[in-house]
Amino acid sequence: MTNLMSALSKLSQALDSKNIGEVLLALQNFDEEFSAEKCEDVFVRCLQEIISWDLTVSLEISETVVRQMMNRLENQAVLEEMCNYIIKQQSSVTVEIAVEIMIEHGWILRTDDCREVWKQIESAKNTEKIEILARRMTANCRILRLSGAPKRFLEKLLKDVIISLNANKVNIPMKFLNELAIVSPFHPILVIEDFKKDSEYFYIPHVVSEETRFHLEVKEFTNFFQIESTYHKEQACQMLQVFNQIYKRMELIPQLEAPEIDKIVEFWLAALRIFNGYGIGMNDITESAKLLEKTASRYSLKSRPLFLKHFLKKISEKKDTNIGLEPQVVATIITTYQRNAFGLRSPEFYEELGEFWALCLKIKYDDVYFATVYFSAVFALAQAQAVFKIKKELCREVYHKILQPMHEQLVDFVKLKQVESNKATSEEEVMRLEHQNIGASYFSILTCTYKNAEDRILEFMKEN
Numbered sequence: 001m002t003n004l005m006s007a008l009s010k011l012s013q014a015l016d017s018k019n020i021g022e023v024l025l026a027l028q029n030f031d032e033e034f035s036a037e038k039c040e041d042v043f044v045r046c047l048q049e050i051i052s053w054d055l056t057v058s059l060e061i062s063e064t065v066v067r068q069m070m071n072r073l074e075n076q077a078v079l080e081e082m083c084n085y086i087i088k089q090q091s092s093v094t095v096e097i098a099v100e101i102m103i104e105h106g107w108i109l110r111t112d113d114c115r116e117v118w119k120q121i122e123s124a125k126n127t128e129k130i131e132i133l134a135r136r137m138t139a140n141c142r143i144l145r146l147s148g149a150p151k152r153f154l155e156k157l158l159k160d161v162i163i164s165l166n167a168n169k170v171n172i173p174m175k176f177l178n179e180l181a182i183v184s185p186f187h188p189i190l191v192i193e194d195f196k197k198d199s200e201y202f203y204i205p206h207v208v209s210e211e212t213r214f215h216l217e218v219k220e221f222t223n224f225f226q227i228e229s230t231y232h233k234e235q236a237c238q239m240l241q242v243f244n245q246i247y248k249r250m251e252l253i254p255q256l257e258a259p260e261i262d263k264i265v266e267f268w269l270a271a272l273r274i275f276n277g278y279g280i281g282m283n284d285i286t287e288s289a290k291l292l293e294k295t296a297s298r299y300s301l302k303s304r305p306l307f308l309k310h311f312l313k314k315i316s317e318k319k320d321t322n323i324g325l326e327p328q329v330v331a332t333i334i335t336t337y338q339r340n341a342f343g344l345r346s347p348e349f350y351e352e353l354g355e356f357w358a359l360c361l362k363i364k365y366d367d368v369y370f371a372t373v374y375f376s377a378v379f380a381l382a383q384a385q386a387v388f389k390i391k392k393e394l395c396r397e398v399y400h401k402i403l404q405p406m407h408e409q410l411v412d413f414v415k416l417k418q419v420e421s422n423k424a425t426s427e428e429e430v431m432r433l434e435h436q437n438i439g440a441s442y443f444s445i446l447t448c449t450y451k452n453a454e455d456r457i458l459e460f461m462k463e464n
Contacts, residue, residue, distance in 0.1 A: 003029075008042060015049055020058050023050065024065050030072070040078060043069045047082060051091040056128050062093045070101060080107050087143065088113065090120045092128045092136060099139040109147040117144065118153060130168040137161045138176045145183060154183045159227060162189060166231040177203060186216040188224050188242045195241065211253040215260075217246045218267045225270035236277020240284060243271045247291050250298060258303040264295065265311045269318070275325055285325060289332045296336050301344070305352040308337045309359065316362045327371035330363060334377040342384045350390050357398050368413040369443075375406060376449050383453035386460040399457045407450050414443060 007029035014022035023046075030039065047069050055062035073079040079101065086098040087109070102108070109117065121140060128136070138161075141154050158180050165172055172189065180187055181203045190203040208216070221242065225232060232239060246267075250256075256264065275285050299307050312333050315326065337356060341349030360378060365371035382398050385391070 004039075008039075011042070011046065015046060018053060020050070020053065020055065020062050020065055024061055024068075027065065027068050040073055040075060043072050044078065044082060048085070051086055051089055051094045055091065055093040056132055059093060059132070063097065066094050066097050070097065076105070080105070083107065084109065084113060087140070088116055088120060090117070090124050090136070090140075092132050095136045096139040099143045102143060103146065109143060111148070114144055114147050114149050118149070121157065130164055130170050131173070134161050134165060134170075134173055134176050138173070138179050141179050141183065145179075151183065155223065158183060159224065163227070163229045163231050166229075166234060184220055184223075186213065186220045188217075188221050188239060191217065191242045191245060192238050210249055214246065214249040214253050215263075217249065218263060221246060222263070222266045222270045225273055232273055233277040236274045237279040239271075239274045239277070240280065240288075243274060243288075244291075247295070250295070255300060256298045256303070258299070258306060261299075261303065261307050261310050264307070265314050268292065268295070268311065269314060272326075272329055285328065289328065292329070292332050293336045293339075296340070301340075301346055302348050304340055305337065305346075305349045305356070308333050308340075309352055309356050312356070312359045312363075316359055327365055327374040331373040331377035334360065334374075334381050338377070338381045338384050342388050342390075345388075353385070353391060354394055357394065357402065361402055368410055372443070372446055375410065375446055378402065378406065379446075379449045379453040383449075383456045386453070386456035389460055389463075392460060392463075395457055396461055399454070399461070403450065403453060403457070407454075410443070410446065410450070 007026070010029055011023070011026040014026040047066065050062075050065065050069075055066075070079065070082065073082060083098040083102045086094045087102075117140065121137075137157055141157055144157075145154055158176070161176065162172065172193075177190065177193060181190055184190075185203075185205055194204050204213075271288070274280060275288070296304050296307055312330065315330060315333075337349065340346055341353065360381075363374070365374060368375065382395070382403055385395050385398070
């Protein structure tokens with residue numbers, strides 16, 4: 001009894017010092033002769049005290065102390081209750097240990113406990129190092145997943161960690177990747193990791209059909225871009241690699257169906273954000289534009305105009321978002337529509353032409369030089385419609401409500417830029433204006449394109 005009292009006294013003094021190293025030394029005074037049952041309440045209170053400390057200062061010692069104390073809780077009900085308590089407190093270091101014990105014993109959190117843990121995760125100020133945060137969140141995800149927490153919560157938890165790891169330039173730990181592979185097995189991060197591995201080691205399941213894998217990868221890719229993050233910009237080259245990989249898989253599967261249009265459009269809208277990223281060049285953008293036209297061709301002729309129309313509609317609705325080189329993207333959609341409609345003489349495209357023009361009417365760009373490709377695509381589409389003599393009254397409306405206002409905008413814009421140039425007083429200011437008006441060299445070509453379209457439309461309108 002004297003030895004026990006002495007050991008407890010030393011442990012109490014160590015706790016008063018709030019030094020985790022002193023606590024470890026004090027624990028050495030408890031040998032196997034001491035009754036675990038008699039000391040159990042003491043260790044419970046000690047653990048409750050210790051997890052309120054900053055245990056990240058001495059990480060290894062802290063882990064050792066917590067594990068030793070948890071091992072002395074022989075009463076299973078007490079041990080489970082302590083694990084629950086630790087997870088709810090979300091103390092660094094200790095969560096991972098508590099989760100390991102719960103999984104080892106086959107214990108899970110109750111629904112109410114899951115909610116409480118999630119609220120604590122959301123409200124906690126994460127002050128620990130990112131590596132420790134990743135370990136804690138990985139453990140949280142494991143126990144919440146096994147306890148039946150909704151997948152959307154787990155995905156958000158893991159996504160937040162990915163963003164934090166990237167922001168701090170820290171490599172993603174393998175344990176985290178393993179958990180991500182369970183929650184989101186076709187996540188873009190895992191696709192990237194698969195690029196790095198040899199054929200004997202992979203995260204992505206290889207036992208699904210190409211079609212199933214394609215649709216799952218599209219879903220994960222799109223979801224990953226739902227949250228604004230510097231990750232997408234900083235890792236743009238890798239994300240483009242993932243995008244291209246998914247597209248290649250698209251070519252291996254059967255023709256896309258009309259019900260999938262919205263999903264594929266959202267996939268493309270997510271991909272467009274890549275082009276604002278670091279390391280992306282004009283060649284990448286040009287090649288991706290070709291893929292957009294090829295994507296349209298993966299639909300039947302009946303569904304193809306619906307895909308392009310829906311794509312244009314989505315872009316017109318997302319004016320407040322950051323879509324890389326939007327005028328170029330819109331121009332590609334319009335050009336693809338033109339080639340399909342008049343290159344294939346497609347009644348399906350002719351039927352949707354009115355609504356397609358209505359969407360074009362909604363799209364406006366103040367900087368004409370930046371949007372020259374868009375203006376050119378609109379003029380070319382109008383000219384093709386007139387040449388092939390499709391829907392005269394619609395062509396008349398397009399001329400008056402779209403082409404003429406666009407031409408007036410062109411003329412006014414160039415006049416404005418000329419005035420600005422004439423007012424420039426320094427060489428530096430002249431160079432700045434030249435940089436801003438980088439598309440000016442295409443203006444004469446654009447004017448010619450408009451004139452050709454106008455001539456063909458007027459000829460068409462004069463016909464009986």
